[in-house]
Amino acid sequence: MSPTESAPRLHGSRCDSCGNVAFPVADGCQRCGQQVMQPIELSEHGTVWGFTVQRFAPKSPPYVPPADGFVPFAVGYVELSEGVKVEAVLECADFAELEGHAPVRLTATVPVPRFEVVA
Amino acid sequence: MTGVSIVGAGLSAFGRQPGVSGREMAVQAIRTALADAGLEWSDVQIAFGGSDGSGLADTLVAELGLTGIPFTNVKNGCATGGSALVSAVNAIRSGSAEIALAVGFDKHGRGAFAPLPEEWGLPAGYGEAGLMVTTQFFGIKIARYMREYGITAQTLAKVAEKAYANGTLNPNAWRRTPMSAEEIASADMVNDPLTRYMFCSPGEGGAAIIVASEAVATRLGGRPVSLLSAVTRTRGFGTFEVFAPAIQGIGAPTSVSTTAAAAAFDAAGVRPDEIDVLQLQDTESGAEIMHMAECGFCEHGEQEQLLEKGATLIDGSMPVNTDGGCIANGEPIGASGLRQVHEIVTQLRGEAGDRQVPGSPHLGFTHVYGAPGISACTVLAV
Numbered sequence: 001m002s003p004t005e006s007a008p009r010l011h012g013s014r015c016d017s018c019g020n021v022a023f024p025v026a027d028g029c030q031r032c033g034q035q036v037m038q039p040i041e042l043s044e045h046g047t048v049w050g051f052t053v054q055r056f057a058p059k060s061p062p063y064v065p066p067a068d069g070f071v072p073f074a075v076g077y078v079e080l081s082e083g084v085k086v087e088a089v090l091e092c093a094d095f096a097e098l099e100g101h102a103p104v105r106l107t108a109t110v111p112v113p114r115f116e117v118v119a
Numbered sequence: 120m121t122g123v124s125i126v127g128a129g130l131s132a133f134g135r136q137p138g139v140s141g142r143e144m145a146v147q148a149i150r151t152a153l154a155d156a157g158l159e160w161s162d163v164q165i166a167f168g169g170s171d172g173s174g175l176a177d178t179l180v181a182e183l184g185l186t187g188i189p190f191t192n193v194k195n196g197c198a199t200g201g202s203a204l205v206s207a208v209n210a211i212r213s214g215s216a217e218i219a220l221a222v223g224f225d226k227h228g229r230g231a232f233a234p235l236p237e238e239w240g241l242p243a244g245y246g247e248a249g250l251m252v253t254t255q256f257f258g259i260k261i262a263r264y265m266r267e268y269g270i271t272a273q274t275l276a277k278v279a280e281k282a283y284a285n286g287t288l289n290p291n292a293w294r295r296t297p298m299s300a301e302e303i304a305s306a307d308m309v310n311d312p313l314t315r316y317m318f319c320s321p322g323e324g325g326a327a328i329i330v331a332s333e334a335v336a337t338r339l340g341g342r343p344v345s346l347l348s349a350v351t352r353t354r355g356f357g358t359f360e361v362f363a364p365a366i367q368g369i370g371a372p373t374s375v376s377t378t379a380a381a382a383a384f385d386a387a388g389v390r391p392d393e394i395d396v397l398q399l400q401d402t403e404s405g406a407e408i409m410h411m412a413e414c415g416f417c418e419h420g421e422q423e424q425l426l427e428k429g430a431t432l433i434d435g436s437m438p439v440n441t442d443g444g445c446i447a448n449g450e451p452i453g454a455s456g457l458r459q460v461h462e463i464v465t466q467l468r469g470e471a472g473d474r475q476v477p478g479s480p481h482l483g484f485t486h487v488y489g490a491p492g493i494s495a496c497t498v499l500a501v
């Protein structure tokens with residue numbers, strides 16, 4: 001497989017009537033209430049719209065900590081060119097890198113979207 | 120204008136009450152409200168109420184007396200009290216009753232709420248990845264707001280400091296120990312920029328409000344407070360809510376609090392700058408700051424200067440959460456909205472004791488906000 005084919009992509013929907021973009025895939029449009037939505041692939045690149053740091057281990061279950069134990073992680077919303085802001089885990093070497101609408105790139109879609117800071 | 124008056128208001132104790140059920144707190148609040156109004160349970164002609172997780176309100180008739188009245192259960196998250204109140208008001212306005220009750224109560228266990236992804240229509244992955252944590256939403260929203268509008272961490276701490284200070288003046292509050300802004304700011308970080316002392320905790324309590332037609336209010340004498348408006352709203356397109364896998368729409372999110380507050384002011388024929396004392400949902404410090412602007416009490420970003428001047432203190436120009444709010448009283452979901460109305464009624468009657476807003480306030484406002492994007496607001500007057 002080429003790198004393009006193996007790259008993860010997020011799937012959303014675009015409303016036929018008003019053009020609103022939804023994530024995840026939706027049957028109906030939240031903006032106009034119409035029910036004709038086309039499946040689309042969302043941008044792999046975006047900017048950090050907002051974020052916080054999860055400082056303590058969330059309750060388990062449902063949380064599944066990494067094999068080597070919990071470490072604080074960043075979570076926030078990534079603004080894509082389609083306008084929609086997608087909730088994601090944000091990978092970075094230092095949380096300060098996420099400030100100032102930092103550019104990020106999609107690295108995984110499961111179990112939740114994951115983006116990393118573009119150097 | 121609704122033409123409806125609040126004739127009685129009552130609370131149970133708030134905070135941990137081992138051995139006391141949520142339903143018992145509701146009964147206590149209702150009996151206190153009835154005594155406040157000079158009424159008997161048999162005078163109430165219709166009732167609405169609920170809890171988020173502590174039982175059905177209509178079962179309270181077993182303790183109150185089997186008078187046969189219609190009693191409708193409400194389950195509307197943080198807007199449970201507000202929705203019950205709107206229904207009670209509408210019953211009076213429609214002429215189907217002259218005296219109506221709204222009640223809300225809850226008794227939550229210790230620790231954070233533990234929501235499951237499936238209950239929110241989300242894939243199980245959101246739980247596995249550690250994103251089913253309510254506090255993350257508040258952290259993300261206020262962190263962005265602070266960057267955008269120049270609100271400092273010191274100002275966040277000041278909101279909680281005020282809540283605990285007001286709690287010390289409120290004999291019914293759960294948290295009655297003062298805490299300095301320094302102590303609040305340097306406590307463990309939960310979700311940046313919010314520390315553990317900036318959040319309210321799930322709590323316990325009951326609150327009841329009795330409304331009546333103006334004719335009945337006049338006949339009863341007492342100390343009625345006019346309910347100029349009571350409004351609930353669900354979110355419009357493009358809001359930012361807890362556990363949202365995405366924020367749809369282009370540009371800045373909208374707010375259901377803005378819609379509900381504007382509708383409440385419009386229906387009351389009152390402007391935000393005319394309000395003398397107000398209650399704003401303070402799930403955490405940042406929420407109170409953002410709700411000041413979302414509800415129309417200031418421009419976005421103006422809060423930094425306003426809090427510097429002490430505007431939201433009891434003796435300030437716009438006293439906010441004079442009873443200590445959710446931070447000092449805890450958050451029994453079903454009860455909080457009516458606890459707010461109780462506090463404004465108490466302030467407008469001039470009966471708030473050590474925490475009384477000076478200068479005989481005559482217009483008050485209440486606001487709740489909660490998941491999944493609901494808000495309830497009232498405007499009250501004497």
Ligand SMILES: [Zn+2]
Nearest residue numbers: 015018029032
């Ligand atoms: Zn549409």
